[in-house]
Amino acid sequence: MPSGRTHTAINVAVTTAAVLVAWQLGAPLTSPVMTGALTGLLIGMVFITPDLDMRHVRTDARRAWGALAWIWWPLLTVSKHRGVSHTWLRGPLLRAAYLAGMLGALLGLTRLAWEAAGGQWPPLTIPAAVTRPDTLWAAGAGYWAAQALHLIADRIPLRWSRL
Numbered sequence: 001m002p003s004g005r006t007h008t009a010i011n012v013a014v015t016t017a018a019v020l021v022a023w024q025l026g027a028p029l030t031s032p033v034m035t036g037a038l039t040g041l042l043i044g045m046v047f048i049t050p051d052l053d054m055r056h057v058r059t060d061a062r063r064a065w066g067a068l069a070w071i072w073w074p075l076l077t078v079s080k081h082r083g084v085s086h087t088w089l090r091g092p093l094l095r096a097a098y099l100a101g102m103l104g105a106l107l108g109l110t111r112l113a114w115e116a117a118g119g120q121w122p123p124l125t126i127p128a129a130v131t132r133p134d135t136l137w138a139a140g141a142g143y144w145a146a147q148a149l150h151l152i153a154d155r156i157p158l159r160w161s162r163l
Contacts, residue, residue, distance in 0.1 A: 036135035040142025
């Protein structure tokens, strides 16, 4: 199976080709939908890959997390490599839900500690373009496309039992 760098090279090549085709067809490359799709692809290619379940290998994705790489340790203890992480739907959904839960818990604990120390927690504001449904769907599609390219390179067949 391909190395992490090969997976990244495949994703970069396919993404570059797709952007060039979209550009040639006149698609607005700076639209919120295109930005969402490219952001999802980048996240799925660099930070949240199916190979995050590799216990004894420091993968490129775990290196990309830097000091926060420990956040994936609980998932590593319950998931074997090429298990649920290398499925077409459950894997990407599991990693996204896991990360949302971990980051939400981390943010909540940070807020509790900050306010317990007497600090004022600032209001969270998210730009409207980021929360548009079409942008969110495009980001999800980009994230899933990065996962699909990984599974294709690993020669994981698309079967109902592997969803």
